[in-house]
Amino acid sequence: MAFERKNLQRVGPQNRGGPSIFTFVDTNSTLAEIDLTGFMNVAANVLKVGDWIMGRGSNGYGIFIVVSNTRDLTASPPIEGVVDLSNAVAVGTTDSD
Numbered sequence: 001m002a003f004e005r006k007n008l009q010r011v012g013p014q015n016r017g018g019p020s021i022f023t024f025v026d027t028n029s030t031l032a033e034i035d036l037t038g039f040m041n042v043a044a045n046v047l048k049v050g051d052w053i054m055g056r057g058s059n060g061y062g063i064f065i066v067v068s069n070t071r072d073l074t075a076s077p078p079i080e081g082v083v084d085l086s087n088a089v090a091v092g093t094t095d096s097d
Contacts, residue, residue, distance in 0.1 A: 003039050007026055008022055008053075010046070019051045020051045021051070021054065022053045026057060029058060030057050031088040034064065040083040044069055044070075044071040044080060047069055049069055050065065051065070053065070060092070062088030063091060064087075065085065069082070
């Protein structure tokens with residue numbers, strides 16, 4: 001499924017010195033599809049390397065980390081960038097009690 005920017009929300013103010021935290025919900029895409037290189041390119045202007053994304057896909061919940069963003073604002077014209085996320089660390093999938 002195609003990425004929709006409205007589904008990505010920052011939690012709290014941007015942390016300029018460290019990672020920011022985002023939530024993302026796309027119940028039409030699996031966690032594996034969400035972490036594909038380029039899936040979040042539309043958000044390259046807000047995501048930075050090290051940001052955490054708490055996500056929900058069609059097959060569960062996971063945590064992603066932005067591992068690469070090639071956006072270059074110093075280039076003329078600016079280069080849009082390719083965003084790459086880590087593989088999702090699945091959360092909330094088991095309950096042993």
